[in-house]
Amino acid sequence: MKFSVIITLKKDVLDPQGKVVQNTLVNMGMSNLKSIRQGKHFEIEVDENDQSTAERKVDMMCKKLLVNLIIEDYKIYKI
Amino acid sequence: MKFSVIITLKKDVLDPQGKVVQNTLVNMGMSNLKSIRQGKHFEIEVDENDQSTAERKVDMMCKKLLVNLIIEDYKIYKI
Numbered sequence: 001m002k003f004s005v006i007i008t009l010k011k012d013v014l015d016p017q018g019k020v021v022q023n024t025l026v027n028m029g030m031s032n033l034k035s036i037r038q039g040k041h042f043e044i045e046v047d048e049n050d051q052s053t054a055e056r057k058v059d060m061m062c063k064k065l066l067v068n069l070i071i072e073d074y075k076i077y078k079i
Numbered sequence: 080m081k082f083s084v085i086i087t088l089k090k091d092v093l094d095p096q097g098k099v100v101q102n103t104l105v106n107m108g109m110s111n112l113k114s115i116r117q118g119k120h121f122e123i124e125v126d127e128n129d130q131s132t133a134e135r136k137v138d139m140m141c142k143k144l145l146v147n148l149i150i151e152d153y154k155i156y157k158i
Contacts, residue, residue, distance in 0.1 A: 006120050025140055045115070046112060047111045065100070
C-alpha cells in the first residue's frame with residue numbers, strides 16, 4: 001500500500017529557501033507569481049493490507065522521524 | 080489560484096537520502112516498511128483567474144527552474 005506524505009512549513013514559519021526561489025522566478029520574468037513555499041515529499045510503501053493500520057503506521061513514522069511538529073504540518077494521502 | 084507541485088526522482092534514479100531514512104525507520108522498529116523515497120514539494124500561488132493559463136505558468140516555472148527533467152518527474156495539482 002502506497003502513501004504520499006506532504007510536509008509543509010507552518011504558515012507563520014519563515015521560508016527563506018522558498019523566498020529565494022520566488023525572487024529568482026520573478027527575476028526570470030514570471031510575473032503573476034504571488035508566493036511560493038517549499039516543502040518535502042515522501043512516497044512510502046508499506047507492506048500491509050488493511051488501510052487504516054497502514055495509515056496509522058505511516059502516521060507514526062511521520063510523528064517519530066519525518067516531521068518536525070513544532071514548525072511543520074503534514075498530510076497523508078493514499079495513492 | 081494555488082497549486083501543489085510534487086517533484087519525485089525518476090524510478091531508476093538512486094535515492095540515498097531516502098535509503099538512510101528507510102534504514103533509520105527499520106532500526107526504530109518499523110517493520111512492514113517496503114520502501115520510502117524522498118522528493119520535493121512546492122506550494123505555488125499565482126495571481127491569475129483562468130485555470131489553464133495559471134497551470135501553464137506553473138508548468139513553465141517547473142520546466143525552467145524547479146525541476147531537473149533529466150532525473151526528476153513532477154506533477155501539478157490544483158488546491
